[in-house]
Amino acid sequence: MFQLLVDSVTDYALYMLDPNGRIVTWNTGAERFKGYSSREIVGEHFSRFFTQEDRKADLPTLALATAAREGRFEAEGWRLRKDGSRFWAHAILDAIRADDGSLLGFAKITRDITDKKERERALRESERRFQLLVNSVEDYAIYMLDLQGRITTWNAGARRFKGYEADEIIGQHFSKFFLPEDQRAGLPAHILKTAAEQRRFEMEGWRLRKDGAKFLAHVIVDAVHDDDGSLIGFAKITRDITERRRLERETHESALQLKLLVQGVRDYAIYMLDQRGMITSWNSGAEAIKGYAEEEVLGQHFSLFYTAEDRASGRAEAALKTALEEGKFEAEAQRVRKDGSLFWAHVLIDPIYNETGEHVGFAKITRDISERKQTEQQLRQTQEELLQSQKLQALGELAGGIAHDFNNLLTVMRGSADFLLRQPDLPAEKQKRYLHVMLETADRATSLTSQLLAFARRQPLEPEIFDLSVRLDAISEMLQRTLGSRYELHLDLAPALWLVEIDPTGLEAALLNAVLNARDAMPDGGRISISTRNAERAGKEGVGLTVSDAGEGIPPEKLQRVFEPFFTTKPTGKGTGLGLPQIHGFALQSGGEAEIRSEVARGTTLEIWLPRTDKQPERKTADGTDTYVPSGLKVLLVEDSDHVRYFARQLLTDLGCEVTEAANGEDGLAHSEAKTFDLVFSDIVMPGISGLELAERVRAQHPDLPVLLASGYSSKQFIPLDQRQFPILRKPYKLETLAAAIHQLKEGSARQSSGCCM
Template sequence: MSEDRGKVGVSEETRFRLLIDAVVDYAIYMIDPDGIITSWNAGARRFKGYEEAEILGQHFSRFYTEEDRQAGLPQRALDTAIREGRFEGEGWRVRKDGTHFWSHVVIDPIRDPSGRLLGFAKITRDLTDRKAAEETLKQSEQQFRLLVQSVTDYAIYMLGPDGRVTNWNPGAQRIKGYLPEEVIGQHFSMFYTPEDRAAGEPFRTLDIATREGRFENKGWRLRKDGTRFLAHVVVDPIWGDTGTLLGFAKITRDITEAAQAQQALEKTREALFQAQKMQAIGQLSGGIAHDFNNLLTVILGNLEIVRKRIDDDPRLTRLLDNATQGALRGVSLTQRMLAFARRQELKAEPIEIPKLVEGITGLLRSSLGPTVKIETCFTPEPEPVLADVNQLELAVLNLATNARDAMPNGGTIVLGTRSEVVLDQPHTTLAPGRYVCFSITDTGMGMDDATLSSAMDPFFTTKGVGKGTGLGLSMVHGFIEQMGGRFILKSEKDKGTTAELWLPVARVGSVAERQGPELAAPQVPRLNVLVVDDDSLVLTSTCLLLEDLGHHVCIAESAAQALQLLENQQHFDLVITDMAMPQMNGAQLAQAIQIMNPTLPIILATGFAERLDGFATRLPRLSKPFTQKSLVEIIASTMK
């Protein structure tokens, strides 16, 4: 039986040795109590490069680096194994060819049944690749940490699964105002507004990030000092290898300035669009008004001549008067269109607004009726403004009438002034300088946003058909803009309306005071008059009016035809020319005539105010539509 057991034992030892020698991923070898190598497996041969014959009998310390040997690490490892029953550690080791590798080492003491130390079993594993990967990962983590810590424009921080802050970068400190020690460990809901916290927004944020893999949104957040900022927020969940939620990565950016800049840009675009729209409509209105003025010139002129030629038949006189009134109503309409288009003739002069309001108070009270109360709130010693008094009075009447219509059950209208200094800022259309804001406020129904945005458009009205032209506010807008000011309309539904007329302050001596009543125009002798107009109807009507006054008239349908008549040495005492003509306008014709005959008087006839320069600015101007009386007056003043 003992003989069989011996055979079995040898067989087991052989198999054990073969097993150890077959292991190539671990260096497994034995050393005696003095550290001398007594066995060597294939894994040791592969790792360290030594053949068994080369290494048996050598001290195991030769695998350590020179620094570790001088530090006594080999002996310390054996002492630890003896004292604690095991030594385990990692460190650099040296191969036969002198190269280093990172190893994981386990040393176990081997004792006999009596406890006597027989030697040590040593297992070494080459972890160089893992070490390199760890170093790479560590370097990457350090670089990432440095990157995150260097970012100051973004708040980048981590949250635990419960939403508590676990780290804090300088960007978060700059944007939110908290130091790391003030915020780490706190719940991130502290950054939300009270209303968002009450609505459960922090919980919803983490829930969406967990379910959908990301949360992204914009919202108001709180800084440490209590101020609010508009934030763009991204929250990403962080999952472990086993699918466990480790926490959340949160990135917050302060977009308050960007949002404000975008809003300012949108307002600027809207203002530009509105200005372009009003300019286009103004050009259209001005053109239409010009053509209507030509027609009204013909109608009024012919009615005037007919009126002089008929007998005093009451029925005919009544028909002519009615037709004339209708034409004059058309004149009023074209004047409003020209006011909106900023192409009407204006006479700027210093005006004290309280005195102007005092002068039309009686007319206001009779127009507004007994249910509307008028109040004033003028600044002491108000500065005079530069404006056309007739147009300003008409603007006040228009605005007061609109206010009355907005208060069908009565109410109060307050007329007030305040002085303001406008600086050179990009968000205002007013030139820098001093202005008086003349406001007219009512307690009426007010307007909603849609109505307010269209209120100054020409022909827009909320009144019934036949009860308004829709040109009142557009006329005020055009007149104020032409005077270098600004018209602002403010209104809220059921809270009334305020119309603000911003007018430039009149400089002392800038404009002459209003003149007294004009004297009757003196009579002039019969003249040879050249009339130039590309509209045949206007040409004929003007000719008839002049001939009725006893003048001799020659007509030209273009500037070129007029110059040809002058070159033929025909004698003329006066030239009356239309301003708006194709190819060569009236101002250009006047310039050419002045070169040919510097002493020949010239009158410019125009349907709207036009910008002139040079010689044409000194010429008398006849506004269309004109009457025979207008012709008499301007001819008399030109020929004196």
């Protein structure tokens, strides 16, 4: 019967230990909340239920020794279940002895009191937090009263705005805070009586601080009852609302003034929308601009003012969405008045949030800007007419300058050619002299064309990577010789400049033009300064090249035109008007900028800014075989100009090449598919299939076939520097330059085929 009783207990673990602490019995309660069956645990030491830290502290041995010595051991602590989880246990260990007093073992009773402990802990924590909360609140006076109204507790908020310390006020009657007239009227007693009968009293009224100053208070008194329902006192909460009332009054007055202000504005439509876009207010400006009276639009959707197209495309809804997502919507667009007429509006929509951060609607401000738009349109039209006039003037000057210079060159060319044709039996020496004159004239024409292309930003550039200071130092002696002895060339070249990638020939031409302009501005001699420095512009790194003189300077009305072609500040016959345009074109074509500053009688400063490159300069070597072209080289020549194609064929034939001609890209592509070639030489700019497209399609068909392209324009017009796949030969070219280009291309192709790096 006793065993049945023990086994039926499930809320307690009841089991026996031998004198050494080994388990000899196990009941159902032990199995339920420790997790072990009787078969698993009998014979094991009871220390396996202790935590590792308790075992290290030898608590199981201490428990057995205490129970053996004193007859009983009782404790609470963490124990372990079979699955390793912890529970808080209340444990009793009783010693069991025989009649002769010898120790037979121990009776062990354990109860899981985890939930009880957690409730106790939570209650203590709650009480602690509540006490901390009450004591830390400074915006409210929170304190207790006994049944007679005497103060029994006092928090920081009460001390802050009533002025009393706790030891000054505890035990005092709360009527101390009331005005004398309220005390005489029995208000304190009425408050306690009402709270006792109705469980709560609330009011607003004037109260007194310790220093006698009055403040407006919001007061709540709650009756406090014990568990039996007996009244044991009162809880009193007081808040100083003096400032809040003042702000509310000021806010009301401010809102009234704002309403009067908004209603008085007639140049702006200022009104409110709810969250859906329905109009909730309307000012006199809105009525004046849009034509609707207030009663006509309140409750209407604001898309009423949109055009039919804008309503159909959902622009009104999109505007509200943008205002919510981005904090504001602003736009200029056409809107519709009540009479159906259109006007240009500047629109601003702002979302409105209440004091809790909840979105409650939108503020909408609209201004009629039709007059401004009309003025802007007239200004644009005037500017366009002025720009067109300036273009026509510049084109007239350009055409006149080109006609003048090229007529001079053509006169020499035609006269020399005509003379040679009319006198075929002219001595060889004179024929050679006329031919040299024609070549020199052609070179001058090439130079003039180069300057025009630089102005148009289409000059053929072959960029190299170098340090600008190093290059300028190398050519400074040539510049000084060009200037003559009456001029001092002063160099201020910064060391360790950032590298640039530009055409050195274009740079030298630009620098020479700048230096000669500076010389001409100082006819009596003087000092010309050239400086370099690292410089940033618009967040980009680059190098600045400055050329300065102390000459005559340029008047403001002429300064703004100095980059126009054939416009010159020099006397007639003293300048071509292409120097500064060449500098400007070179700078822009190189990815940089050019600007000029000048004051009359104080001099001129020209600055060229060129972008920095992170590339490193290539190392070039010359072995004397640059112009060697293998005999019998099969070349596909593609050129749409008959004269240029004839000239190129003659050069290739002179180099020992076998030439197949094509007059356009389509023919060239057909030849490349039908025959085998060692090289394709093609112009870039052609109608239909361009040279670049031809090169790409040929490479796709024949990856190892070298392609050489030619152009009188800059390669930058067609292929960015960082994406070049094909070498480009600049026009006009000679036998030597063509041979060198073919040699370099074939050598590179051969090294690549053999696995070498170019």
